[in-house]
Amino acid sequence: MGGDGTITIAVCGVGLIGGSIGLAARRRVGATVTGWDPDPMIRRRGLELGVVDRVAESVGDACAGASVIFCAAPVGSLLDLVGRALREGDPDAVVSDVGSTKQALVGQVDELLGAADSARFIGGHPLAGAETSGVENARPELFEGARWYLTPTAASSGIHYERLQRLLADLGARVLAIDPGDHDRLMANVSHLPHILANVLVSGAAQALGPIKGVPGERIPEVGPSFRDATRVAGSNPAIWGDIYASNSEAIAAALDGASTRLAAAAELLRRGDGAELAVWQGTAAEDRRRLFEARLVGGEPVELRVVVDNRPGVVAEIALALGRDGVNIEDMALHPAADMLSGAITLWIAGAAEAARAAQIVTALGHRPSVLNQAESGVGSGR
Secondary structure: OOOOOOOEEEEEOOOHHHHHHHHHHHHHHOOEEEEEOOOHHHHHHHHHOOOOOEEOOOHHHHHOOOOEEEEOOOHHHHHHHHHHHHHHOOOOOEEEEOOOOOHHHHHHHHHHOOHHHHHHEEEEEEOOOOOOOOHHHOOOOOOOOOEEEEEOOOOOOHHHHHHHHHHHHHOOOEEEEOOHHHHHHHHHHHHHHHHHHHHHHHHHHHHHHOEOOOOOOOEOOOOOHHHHHHOOOOOOOHHHHHHHHHHOHHHHHHHHHHHHHHHHHHHHHHHHOOHHHHHHHHHHHHHHHHHHHOOOOOOOOEEEEEEEEEOOOOHHHHHHHHHHHOOOOOOEEEEEEOOOOOEEEEEEEEEOHHHHHHHHHHHHHOOOEEEEEOHHHHOOOOOO
16 A cells, blocks of 8 residues: 555556556556556656656566566466566565466466465456557456456465455456466357367468459458457467467367367267257257356345354465355455454455355355355445
8 A cells, every 4th residue: 555545556467457557557546557568668658648647667676666467468478477567576466377277377376486485376267358459458347247267275374365355356357266277268268269269260261262263362262250259359369379379278178179079979970860859959059158158147145154264374365265166255354353363353345145045155164164244244345
């Protein structure tokens, strides 16, 4: 925090995501934001566009005095940048990243850095972006309603997790804790595999269509809308996606093996030529898509769930990950250590009484003692 209570944030990497973090933090929570980027021109442009209050000439300069540090760089550069932020920033600052693969980075931070530093690092990945990149396209509403994954581990500091989770919720994001390996397997199937398939589709079409017979140098001028939609992400930034593929290669390859098996089964189905069977297959795909995209509608005012816990390392991550695995969103969080520091309470705000009751069951199964408070007991709103 700044001397006047204003939260201070450092953004290392002032592109679309980093710039949008800066804009959202400045406008939504009144934060003071310092930005650093390896490209001096981008640093200056970020200042001109108002995404940061100040530009820094080095990572250490950017991180000095910040209570929250975001590392927004290509996946291949993140370990070095996170290490510098942890070493050169304030010893109490929480450090996070926005990379789309998590297991390798989280494991390397835990392995290479000391316990005190790795406890302050909470891996993150916002599912937000746009077809356009660069700081010029940053916008403060980018994270409004967007899922933001956090990947705490047993070594993660509960105090630092709470600080980061609350800030992200204030930026408008829907925060969910997830195991780093589960995150990468999920992304392999819903993000990385579609890029692979888009690349394969355009390469295959380019070879199959070729020049129009009898018209030298000309190619078929139009493609259908389904092809355009399916291949929109083909050839996305090669340097960035090369790093992503390399850092999550095993999970992506497994997803591709599964897709290959399903494609082979589809080819066999087509060879049988049974129209009714094919119609059922098509309808099943439509139903699967509906279920995948159907949002969980959670209504009602935030309900306060208070959990009494032993004061031990990893307890906050344990609860957050358990709720995340079952899809329960934590709208807000607060920690209340007891005077003897041997135990304490974690207050969670969950949207809707039904979700709060479900959260209480999950926490009870972990061996903790939760209680759900009504609005009169918990106060109005989220309790912030």
